Amino acid sequence: MHLAVYQATDAAAIVHTHSPFVVALSAVLDVLPAVHYAMAGLGGLVRVAPYARFGTQELASGAVSALAGRTAVILRNHGALTYGATLGQAYDRARTLEWLARVYWYACQAGTPATLDGDALAEVSAATRALRYGERDH
Numbered sequence: 001m002h003l004a005v006y007q008a009t010d011a012a013a014i015v016h017t018h019s020p021f022v023v024a025l026s027a028v029l030d031v032l033p034a035v036h037y038a039m040a041g042l043g044g045l046v047r048v049a050p051y052a053r054f055g056t057q058e059l060a061s062g063a064v065s066a067l068a069g070r071t072a073v074i075l076r077n078h079g080a081l082t083y084g085a086t087l088g089q090a091y092d093r094a095r096t097l098e099w100l101a102r103v104y105w106y107a108c109q110a111g112t113p114a115t116l117d118g119d120a121l122a123e124v125s126a127a128t129r130a131l132r133y134g135e136r137d138h
């Protein structure tokens with residue numbers, strides 16, 4: 001799976017986790033709804049790749065397909081994979097994805113959450129680029 005992602009993307013580092021909120025939601029969702037705009041930093045709505053056993057070509061190709069346009073993917077009944085230009089960036093994305101899954105879980109306990117669609121996340125990405133939001137040297 002890792003080799004397939006390195007081949008299919010510009011990843012310089014990959015982080016793979018079995019973090020609990022992501023694993024729990026991987027069993028019930030096809031896409032993780034965005035309850036917060038931070039998901040824009042992962043390239044858009046994060047998809048859940050179909051289940052396949054670890055170490056298989058099926059898991060690798062399913063992960064690569066579900067990663068299209070994203071830097072994160074959830075693996076059904078398994079975990080998550082994120083990538084980045086550095087190990088730190090890939091790790092931050094893994095932490096963001098788990099945080100987004102946890103916040104979505106909390107929101108569902110309180111009711112039916114309002115969510116952001118792909119267009120809203122794309123608008124956030126554009127504004128982030130325009131403002132260089134989050135960069136320390138500006």
Ligand SMILES: [Zn+2]
Nearest residue numbers: 016054078079
């Ligand atoms: Zn694993």
